[in-house]
Amino acid sequence: MSILRIIAAGATAAALAGSAFAAGGGAHPHGPAEGFPFESPLGKFEKDSVQRGYQVYKEVCASCHGMKLLSYRNLGEKGGPFYDPEYPNANDNPLVKALAAENEILDPVPNEFGEYDFRPARPSDPFRSPYANDAMAATANGGAIPPDLSVITKARHGGANYLYSLMTGYPSQEAISYETSPEGEFLTVIDPSLVRSSGIYAEGAGGHGDVGRLIQPLGQYYNPYMPGDTTAQYEGDPRHPPKGGFLAMPPQLTDGRVTYLDGTEATVSQMAYDVAQFLAWAGEPKQQNRKSLGLATIAYLVFFALLLWFSYKRIWRKVEH
Template sequence: MLRKGFALAALGLALLAGPLFAGQALAATTEAEPKDVHWSFEGPLGKFDKAQVQRGYKVYREVCSSCHSMNLMYYRNLAQKGGPFFDPKYAENPNDSPVVKSLAHDIQIKDIDSDTGDAISRPGMPSDRFANPFPNEPAARASNGGALPPDLSVMAKAREGGPAYVYSILTGYTAPPKGMTVPAGKYYNPYMPGDMSSFMAKGMKVPEGGFISMPPPLVDGKVTFDDGTKSTLQNQARDVAAFLAWAADPKAEERKTFGFGAMIYLLIFSVLLYFSYKRIWKNVAH
């Protein structure tokens, strides 16, 4: 009865407002759905593929890190439990891991000479934060045509779609569609959120996506993988996305393992309580 009332009211309003019919297109931000990628770390039992995260670190180190910082990451994190270079021998103190020591040693870290106070560069240590490519934000912008390369520490959590979004952006660069005016220093990417309506020639269909200031960073063969994995654009993108997924959530494996035990405990506990409940209430009519 009530629903019928609503329907009648809506119909009445529709008839009254009929002459005002307007089918205007709404300008809005759009982006393509991230590509469907399968990850080893999906699901309640999924774990990171260590070799993949190692390759991903190499992509970050050799390509991304020339512009993008990762301020929440320390080299020691690479050797901690769940990390790509974890070695049970150094579980107690990942700073002792020789692999990470040598990885960090290859990187120059800006520091201050503790005797003179002069600015110096020294080889990195596992306890150092990932080296920041720029001393400050204006320097980062000045080197990138005014755009600020975002910190990548939690990038895989800071965008809808997570690692699939990262993969889609890196592999998603396409030639701009006909009729699109691309400003200097910008690149069209259908997976980047944006509103293309004002960049299209009149009457052209407005495509999904937006402009990104980062030129396509990866190409086939850009990074040489030590384990023989073919260095295609797709492989590089997938591996670096997996690395960023690990970096954004380095305790994911510990969380899932702990959770597995907690779930079993709670399930048994619930069953026991249920039968206790049935037994205690056996003689009460309710």
């Protein structure tokens, strides 16, 4: 097999794998226009953005989503958003102590009477969990359990871009209308032609005939990026249902939802960008170390290859070969 055929076979396999993902999935996550800086081989997390992302997580997401693989101390470790070289041991970092103490947690160690008390968290404590167990989480969220966000960017196809797209992709108010069915049921109706990335556009409906409507199930929210199938809820051409699916999480971000401490304007896309970057950092807090180690390794290998080449030249200098 020639090298070209091997490459062609590889490309075909990759294309097939790609289309397998697309089937039944949501719209392709597009991420922010400029992309995320940490995605390039030498790119880094933006410390400011990761700090703001922590604020968004803390003020918006933490009431439903835990991050149990993280401890407050991680925020102040090297590569973390609140790392301060003055405090190589994050447990001593006063800012990290203060951030931890903002959270009341149930002390895992009983008091002298054998009771469990609440106390402010310490840097060594894992992030506070919003619910004591899954049953309570499900009861509070109409039966759905908000997934732990510690490694969510690793657990979802598209990673941080998916997070960004999901958070910014909910239909805007103009696409939503309310009506009562002949049976007296209250209906939330979505016009997919007004939803970016639903794959259906008003101009000739993308060539698919008339645009139908989506009837949103009670307690569920349409999002074009959520992997799923909208056929059952679509009143329109069943061969071309809108992309995406329904999930039990209502839209979370609205302009000005948080007030950033550093004065950055809290638009929906800014908050989505920051929280996605924070979650990407949380999923791989050692990314920076890994990249610098990789760079050092490559530099060493190049140096070693040159050394070998010149030694070879020198040793065989006088030999006819």
